[in-house]
Amino acid sequence: xxxxxxxxxxxxxxxxxxxxxxxxxxxxxxxxxxxxxxxxxxxxxxxxxxxxxxxxxxxxxxxxxxxxxxxxxxxxxxxxxxxxxxxxxxxxxxxxxxxxxxxxxxxxxxxxxxxxxxxxxxxxxxxxxxxxxxxxxxxxxxxxxxxxxxxxxxxxxxxxxx
Amino acid sequence: xxxxxxxxxxxxxxxxxxxxxxxxxxxxxxxxxxxxxxxxxxxxxxxxxxxxxxxxxxxxxxxxxxxxxxxxxxxxxxxxxxxxxxxxxxxxxxxxxxxxxxxxxxxxxxxxxxxxxxxxxxxxxxxxxxxxxxxxxxxxxxxxxxxxxxxxxxxxxxxxxxxxxxxxxxxxxxxxxxxxxxxxxxxxxxxxxxxxxxxxxxxxxxxxxxxxxxxxxxxxxxxxxxxxxxxxxxxxxxxx
Numbered sequence: 061x062x063x064x065x066x067x068x069x070x071x072x073x074x075x076x077x078x079x080x081x082x083x084x085x086x087x088x089x090x091x092x093x094x095x096x097x098x099x100x101x102x103x104x105x106x107x108x109x110x111x112x113x114x115x116x117x118x119x120x121x122x123x124x125x126x127x128x129x130x131x132x133x134x135x136x137x138x139x140x141x142x143x144x145x146x147x148x149x150x151x152x153x154x155x156x157x158x159x160x161x162x163x164x165x166x167x168x169x170x171x172x173x174x175x176x177x178x179x180x181x182x183x184x185x186x187x188x189x190x191x192x193x194x195x196x197x198x199x200x201x202x203x204x205x206x207x208x209x210x211x212x213x214x215x216x217x218x219x220x221x222x
Numbered sequence: 223x224x225x226x227x228x229x230x231x232x233x234x235x236x237x238x239x240x241x242x243x244x245x246x247x248x249x250x251x252x253x254x255x256x257x258x259x260x261x262x263x264x265x266x267x268x269x270x271x272x273x274x275x276x277x278x279x280x281x282x283x284x285x286x287x288x289x290x291x292x293x294x295x296x297x298x299x300x301x302x303x304x305x306x307x308x309x310x311x312x313x314x315x316x317x318x319x320x321x322x323x324x325x326x327x328x329x330x331x332x333x334x335x336x337x338x339x340x341x342x343x344x345x346x347x348x349x350x351x352x353x354x355x356x357x358x359x360x361x362x363x364x365x366x367x368x369x370x371x372x373x374x375x376x377x378x379x380x381x382x383x384x385x386x387x388x389x390x391x392x393x394x395x396x397x398x399x400x401x402x403x404x405x406x407x408x409x410x411x412x413x414x415x416x417x418x419x420x421x422x423x424x425x426x427x428x429x430x431x432x433x434x435x436x437x438x439x440x441x442x443x444x445x446x447x448x449x450x451x452x453x454x455x456x457x458x459x460x461x462x
Contacts, residue, residue: 111374114363114365118365211271
């Protein structure tokens with residue numbers, strides 16, 4: 061209706077508006093696509109850690125644990141853990157509008173977040189050293205210590221499952 | 223015992239207090255109490271990060287629910303599915319009577335709507351426990367007794383459904399409690415007493431329900447032992 065009232069000029073103007081809107085949307089969706097891929101990559105990394113932790117925990121619970129499986133699983137966790145802070149670039153939080161269980165506090169309290177992440181990396185490395193030693197009692201103790209660093213950080217910075 | 227109770231209920235009837243009849247057998251009442259206690263404990267331990275205990279309690283509940291399902295086949299008359307799972311017409315007819323405030327006395331056993339409530343509660347509990355066996359926590363460190371048979375991702379999906387089903391169970395429990403309050407307040411029918419004592423006082427009704435036909439004692443011990451065995455086996459991760 062507005063177009064008809066404006067005649068030819070109105071049509072030209074609305075074409076400009078439409079083109080601009082399309083361009084803005086394209087840029088925005090490119091940024092959104094970027095955030096989506098960042099979040100997807102982050103989730104993949106965490107699932108790798110979860111998978112390795114599960115494989116390790118199953119061996120530690122088993123009556124006949126395989127130290128080799130524990131060692132290889134722990135090695136994966138130790139390799140991934142130090143990278144963790146880099147999986148949370150600014151703009152990849154809940155404000156992005158993309159579905160994520162990352163809490164905004166990761167970016168509003170970056171020091172606390174980095175401290176928790178460092179505690180995890182440290183515990184994962186100690187677990188790797190313990191696993192290399194092959195003493196199951198020492199591995200179990202350190203696995204529990206590492207599990208506690210997962211919990212601490214998740215309680216503060218990860219939205220609970222619903 | 224039968225003689226004594228029938229003579230005392232005959233005396234009660236003469237006094238206009240109605241007959242005292244047995245409606246629920248002991249195994250059914252104990253299952254009910256165990257379910258209440260164990261669900262409470264399962265909830266508490268989960269919210270207090272006591273996952274080792276949460277899993278053991280879940281295994282105990284597995285045994286209790288399995289026993290109840292078996293008792294729905296071998297148990298006392300009022301505990302059998304065949305006695306309380308009714309067709310849609312009966313259920314609808316009962317619902318209509320209930321809404322219109324019909325004077326029909328609450329009889330012995332589950333009413334047609336309550337029967338389906340039992341089926342729904344047991345079904346959701348069975349699903350909740352079954353899914354729970356495969357759950358893995360977000361850190362991959364705590365897991366149900368069958369989680370080692372599935373991937374991390376499948377275990378996480380199971381954990382999601384474990385939460386969804388728990389909410390469904392809470393909704394059914396809320397409905398169950400509302401129904402109890404409704405019967406107590408609107409219908410003046412106390413359902414809690416009989417579930418604790420096993421006996422219910424019937425106001426003088428023309429149809430005598432007769433004595434409660436008990437379940438087979440041999441099948442009781444067999445199913446109870448079997449269910450307990452499964453519970454313990456589950457707690458040990460179903461290791462052969």
